[in-house]
Amino acid sequence: MISRYEQFTFYVSGIHRNIQRIERMVMDQRGYRGAYAQYLAAMLRHPQGVTAAQLCELCEKDKAAVSRAMSEMIEKGLVRREGVNGYRALLFLTEDGQKAAAHVRTQAEVAVGAAGKCLSDAEREALYQALDRLYHNLSDIAENGFLNDGE
Secondary structure, eight states, X not given: OOOHHHHHHHHHHHHHHHHHHHHHHHHHTTTOOTTHHHHHHHHXXXXXXXOHHHHHHHHTOOXXXXXXXXXXXXXXXXXEXXXXXXXXXXXXXXXXXXXXXXXXXXXHHHHHHXXXXXXXXXXXXXXXXXXXHHHHHHHHHHHHOOXXXXX
16 A cells, blocks of 8 residues: 555655646747746746845745756846846846746646646635645744654
8 A cells, every 4th residue: 555655745746747847848839948937937926026045935946056047047038137146136037038938827827727627616725725734834844853753
């Protein structure tokens, strides 16, 4: 019999892997790396600009990954940097970046809609509430350890 841990990690890992595959498919249509999708979506929500440090938090990525992606995206003309270099400089989407981000948003809505087509509105709401609780509980354990030492 499969343990709850194995079942949970199988589904979560599979969902994450499929999201990454879909991001690659969407970004390949524009000639960009799949890793850009999350950054573009996050930056689209922040037209006033965002710092690399904020992107780390918004996208749950480490500093090195954000730094690499932003350097590449600046080079490709998707992002522009204003101010002091480093994690305090503001990053903005260029016109091309805004178009790519709008494409990501549209395709993401299609993908999420298709993935959830079997769910009622009530089931979808319950799913997101459960995911929110799981996310926060796992974040707390990752930051503070097990309350009962894993027993």
